[in-house]
Amino acid sequence: MAKLNVTVVGSGNWGMAIATIIAGNTSRHDEFEDNLTVWMFEEEVQHKGVKRKLSEVFNETKENVKYLPGITLPEHVKAEPDLKKAVMYADVLIWVLPHQFVARTVQNMGKIKDTCVSVSLIKGGLELEGGKLGLCSDLLRKLLGHEVGVLMGANVANEVAAGEFCEATLGIKDKKHQATLVKLFDCRTFRVTAVDDIPGVELCGALKNVVALGAGFCDGLEYGGNTKAALIRIGLQEMKTFIRYFYPEVKDSTFLESCGVADLITTCFGGRNRKCAEAFVKAKGTKSWDMIEKELLGGQKLQGTLTAQEIWPVMQKHNLCDKLPMLTTIYQIAFEDRAPWAIVKLPSGMPTSAFHEDDGFFEKK
Amino acid sequence: MAKLNVTVVGSGNWGMAIATIIAGNTSRHDEFEDNLTVWMFEEEVQHKGVKRKLSEVFNETKENVKYLPGITLPEHVKAEPDLKKAVMYADVLIWVLPHQFVARTVQNMGKIKDTCVSVSLIKGGLELEGGKLGLCSDLLRKLLGHEVGVLMGANVANEVAAGEFCEATLGIKDKKHQATLVKLFDCRTFRVTAVDDIPGVELCGALKNVVALGAGFCDGLEYGGNTKAALIRIGLQEMKTFIRYFYPEVKDSTFLESCGVADLITTCFGGRNRKCAEAFVKAKGTKSWDMIEKELLGGQKLQGTLTAQEIWPVMQKHNLCDKLPMLTTIYQIAFEDRAPWAIVKLPSGMPTSAFHEDDGFFEKK
Numbered sequence: 001m002a003k004l005n006v007t008v009v010g011s012g013n014w015g016m017a018i019a020t021i022i023a024g025n026t027s028r029h030d031e032f033e034d035n036l037t038v039w040m041f042e043e044e045v046q047h048k049g050v051k052r053k054l055s056e057v058f059n060e061t062k063e064n065v066k067y068l069p070g071i072t073l074p075e076h077v078k079a080e081p082d083l084k085k086a087v088m089y090a091d092v093l094i095w096v097l098p099h100q101f102v103a104r105t106v107q108n109m110g111k112i113k114d115t116c117v118s119v120s121l122i123k124g125g126l127e128l129e130g131g132k133l134g135l136c137s138d139l140l141r142k143l144l145g146h147e148v149g150v151l152m153g154a155n156v157a158n159e160v161a162a163g164e165f166c167e168a169t170l171g172i173k174d175k176k177h178q179a180t181l182v183k184l185f186d187c188r189t190f191r192v193t194a195v196d197d198i199p200g201v202e203l204c205g206a207l208k209n210v211v212a213l214g215a216g217f218c219d220g221l222e223y224g225g226n227t228k229a230a231l232i233r234i235g236l237q238e239m240k241t242f243i244r245y246f247y248p249e250v251k252d253s254t255f256l257e258s259c260g261v262a263d264l265i266t267t268c269f270g271g272r273n274r275k276c277a278e279a280f281v282k283a284k285g286t287k288s289w290d291m292i293e294k295e296l297l298g299g300q301k302l303q304g305t306l307t308a309q310e311i312w313p314v315m316q317k318h319n320l321c322d323k324l325p326m327l328t329t330i331y332q333i334a335f336e337d338r339a340p341w342a343i344v345k346l347p348s349g350m351p352t353s354a355f356h357e358d359d360g361f362f363e364k365k
Numbered sequence: 366m367a368k369l370n371v372t373v374v375g376s377g378n379w380g381m382a383i384a385t386i387i388a389g390n391t392s393r394h395d396e397f398e399d400n401l402t403v404w405m406f407e408e409e410v411q412h413k414g415v416k417r418k419l420s421e422v423f424n425e426t427k428e429n430v431k432y433l434p435g436i437t438l439p440e441h442v443k444a445e446p447d448l449k450k451a452v453m454y455a456d457v458l459i460w461v462l463p464h465q466f467v468a469r470t471v472q473n474m475g476k477i478k479d480t481c482v483s484v485s486l487i488k489g490g491l492e493l494e495g496g497k498l499g500l501c502s503d504l505l506r507k508l509l510g511h512e513v514g515v516l517m518g519a520n521v522a523n524e525v526a527a528g529e530f531c532e533a534t535l536g537i538k539d540k541k542h543q544a545t546l547v548k549l550f551d552c553r554t555f556r557v558t559a560v561d562d563i564p565g566v567e568l569c570g571a572l573k574n575v576v577a578l579g580a581g582f583c584d585g586l587e588y589g590g591n592t593k594a595a596l597i598r599i600g601l602q603e604m605k606t607f608i609r610y611f612y613p614e615v616k617d618s619t620f621l622e623s624c625g626v627a628d629l630i631t632t633c634f635g636g637r638n639r640k641c642a643e644a645f646v647k648a649k650g651t652k653s654w655d656m657i658e659k660e661l662l663g664g665q666k667l668q669g670t671l672t673a674q675e676i677w678p679v680m681q682k683h684n685l686c687d688k689l690p691m692l693t694t695i696y697q698i699a700f701e702d703r704a705p706w707a708i709v710k711l712p713s714g715m716p717t718s719a720f721h722e723d724d725g726f727f728e729k730k
Contacts, residue, residue: 154594165709166591167598188710191595225635226531226627229519230556233532233627252617261626262591262598269634270590344530345553 003033005089006184009105010096011040011054011079016068017157018096018121021190023074029183039086040064040079055079071161084110092184093144096121099136106143117177118148119170123205126310131317133246135202147174150198151185152205153258154266163189169259170194171201193257199247200254204239208264209304210311211235214330215268216277217340227344231326232268234346236261238324242311245320272297273304281340289334308334368398370454371549374470375461376405376423376444381433382522383461383486386555388439394548404451405429405444420444436526449475457549458509461486464501471508482542483513484535488570491675496682498611500567512539515563516550517570518623519631528554534624535559536566558622564612565619569604573629574669575676576600579695580633581642582705592709596691597633599711601626603689607676610685637662638669646705654699673699 006026008019019038026032040055045066047057058064058079062072080086087093087109097105099122120137127134141148153168160166170185170192172178178194186192195201214235218228236255243250254260268274276292283292293302312331315321321328325346332338371391373384384403391397405420410431412422423429423444427437445451452458452474462470464487485502492499506513518533525531535550535557537543543559551557560566579600583593601620608615619625633639641657648657658667673696680686686693690711697703 154591154598156589156591159589159591164589164592165595167595191711224521224524224529225631226519226521226524227529229627229631230530230532230623232630233519233621233623236621236626252621255621256598256601256617258595258598261601262594265597265630266590266594346556 004031004091004180005033005035005037006092006094007037007039007080007086007090008094008096009039009087010094011038011058011064011067012096012098013067013157014121014155015094015096016064016071016073017155017161018094018185019077020071020073020161021187022094022184023077024187025184027074027076028187031180031183034076036077037086037090038077038079039083040081042081053081055081068157068161083108087112089113090116092116092181093118094121095119095140098122102136102140103143106140112144114146116144116146117174117181118144118146119172119181120148120150120202121152123152126203126206126307128310128314131314133203133242133311133314135199137198137202147172147177149173149177149181150202151192152201152263154262155190156266156270160190165189165191167191167193167258167262169201169254169257171198171254171259172196173198191258195251195254195257197249197251197254200243200250201257201259203243203247203250204255204260204263206307207239207242207311208235208267209273210308210327210330211239211264212267212271212273213277213304213308213334214326214343216274216279217281217330217333217343219274220278220281221340221343223344228268231343232264234326235268236264238327239264241323242315242320242327245318245323272300273302276302277304277334280334285337305334369396369456369545370398370400370402371457371459372402372404372445372451372455373459373461374404374452375459376403376419376429376432377461377463378432378522379486379520380459380461381429381436381438382520382526383459383550384442385436385438385526386552387459387549388442389552390549392439392441393552396545396548399441401442402451402455403442403444404448405446407446418446420446433522433526448473452477454478455481457481457546458483459486460484460505463487467501467505468508471505477509479511481509481511482539482546483509483511484537484546485513485515485567486517488517491568491571491672493675493679496679498568498607498676498679500564502563502567512537512542514538514542514546515567516557517566517628519627520555521631521635525555530554530556532556532558532623532627534566534619534622536563536619536624537561538563560616560619560622562614562616562619565608565615566622566624568608568612568615569620569625569628571672572604572607572676573600573632574638575673575692575695576604576629577632577636577638578642578669578673578699579691579708581639581644582646582695582698582708584639585643585646586705586708588709593633596708597629599691600633601629603692604629606688607680607685607692610683610688637665638667641667642669642699645699650702670699 023036026036027034043054045054122136137148137150149172151170182194279292289305308331329342333340388401391401392399408419410419487501502513502515514537516535547559644657654670677696694707698705
């Protein structure tokens with residue numbers, strides 16, 4: 001059997017970090033061609049006082065000096081700035097681009113193999129069509145016409161690249177592809193669990209950023225650890241209620257994987273959404289989200305407020321606000337001048353658990 | 366219908382805190398007699414320079430000056446130092462004593478109503494009979510001969526008493542009692558969800574302290590947020606594997622309630638088990654658990670190391686060590702001089718998720 005060629009489409013911080021993991025596996029497992037191709041969008045960089053092309057510097061030094069400085073990748077990782085060349089022989093494409101570049105990149109990539117499969121590592125982008133909640137992996141599947149899985153989890157790029165232990169969840173339907181793709185990602189420091197639930201895996205990644213705003217409000221009000229744990233738990237439950245409304249087939253167990261509870265915990269204790277939401281409360285109405293973003297994030301964008309604004313009309317259109325009191329309250333605190341302490345005044349008499357099979361919510365709707 | 370009399374058996378820190386919650390509900394709901402009795406073990410205390418009885422001071426001031434100083438309970442909470450008098454008219458007994466005093470207290474309490482029901486808030490005590498894992502609520506049920514539920518959750522007593530928002534999980538079988546008991550505990554700042562899964566609720570409370578040792582090792586080694594989130598997630602999964610081995614009927618959903626994920630999060634980020642385990646790693650083998658306990662806890666006992674030692678022979682006897690690599694590693698680091706970084710070198714090829722219904726583990730055993 002021919003060995004599988006793998007290409008990472010994207011060479012930002014997370015793309016380079018996952019390339020370090022994948023490169024270890026392509027050389028370790030017989031299924032894969034050793035060489036790993038990374039499509040690197042060409043940029044000029046200053047390197048040792050000289051203006052040079054990023055991909056050339058990478059191919060000489062095996063370091064992405066702009067997006068993952070300090071980490072040397074294995075010799076068999078090759079940067080390819082020509083998109084068509086990067087993908088034409090690929091059997092597996094790993095998508096790790098900003099959401100907004102996906103469509104254009106697919107249009108420009110030319111012919112790919114008919115047997116190709118893809119995995120999307122693109123986080124946080126929601127596809128909203130006609131007020132329905134959609135997935136970035138659906139968009140990719142539509143554009144590419146082949147199978148698309150997703151990989152999400154509690155993964156900060158620099159920690160993954162440095163070989164710190166963490167986990168991720170692979171969502172993919174086809175069982176044979178599942179086994180191969182687990183081999184492509186899983187290693188001793190990056191533990192991958194496969195599930196067949198793509199919407200569950202992908203949507204947890206987007207919604208957790210909104211819950212993290214709630215955790216940040218809680219920190220800004222200096223509430224104790226029990227209150228914060230309660231809010232994280234209620235947030236996880238509302239994530240499930242929301243996702244299940246659009247994808248009733250999503251399983252309870254997905255929320256207990258790395259993509260669910262672990263990613264949520266990391267985001268609610270570290271992460272920029274939590275941090276900015278804390279600052280928002282401490283500023284007592286004197287600072288806008290834009291100002292806080294500028295002060296604290298040094299050019300990076302805040303995902304949670306964006307997602308909160310994207311899902312708000314969807315929640316209203318589908319009459320979900322009553323079912324999602326915490327997500328509703330987070331939106332109102334963030335954008336409608338509601339008092340931040342409303343976060344702990346959720347209406348009583350709510351169905352307090354979305355995890356009971358017998359709560360009747362999904363039957364009633 | 367006669368109003369229900371409620372007695373809290375125990376007047377320590379958590380007993381007094383839950384009495385503040387219950388007292389609000391006995392006066393708010395018609396089902397209950399307003400007056401709430403607290404059985405207060407008689408002690409002498411210094412109060413305003415005079416040696417006095419704790420229960421007398423409480424009944425004058427409505428403050429338990431020794432165990433919950435600074436909080437004034439409502440007028441209708443009465444301390445009763447005579448155990449027999451405290452329980453003889455009770456329709457509901459709330460057990461909140463140290464585990465080791467349960468049997469003796471039941472023996473000394475005399476006649477109680479035939480229709481009485483109990484709720485145990487006793488955390489952390491495992492009943493090990495012949496190498497099998499048992500429950501403190503089983504012991505109570507055997508001794509009392511009536512229905513016994515449990516209430517557990519992410520609840521630090523002082524935060525609950527101060528009215529900070531948190532949640533708890535009530536485990537009880539009988540549906541009619543369930544509705545009444547939710548009313549007894551649930552209020553705006555203390556949100557109670559009822560489930561019918563007693564072993565799940567009770568055992569989470571004990572095992573989380575062992576997982577918290579792992580979180581403390583992780584902190585002592587200064588690993589990042591993703592690693593810690595991964596360990597918490599794996600710990601939750603192993604709690605489930607362990608509990609399910611002895612109680613196969615326990616539900617996935619229980620682990621997503623306050624007693625499961627929320628209590629685990631609080632314990633792994635705050636809490637004394639985490640703190641002492643961090644100190645243990647940082648001492649690099651120079652300090653015993655006893656020394657650390659003495660230095661950091663000021664007389665309080667460390668629960669996680671005790672539980673780890675209790676469950677270790679049970680794990681060995683039932684050949685569970687292979688199925689529980691993290692709990693095994695935590696024990697070995699704590700008591701067998703294994704290197705603390707073994708916590709992130711869990712064997713690969715493990716069934717990485719105990720939450721998949723199709724992993725075949727329970728069929729195989």
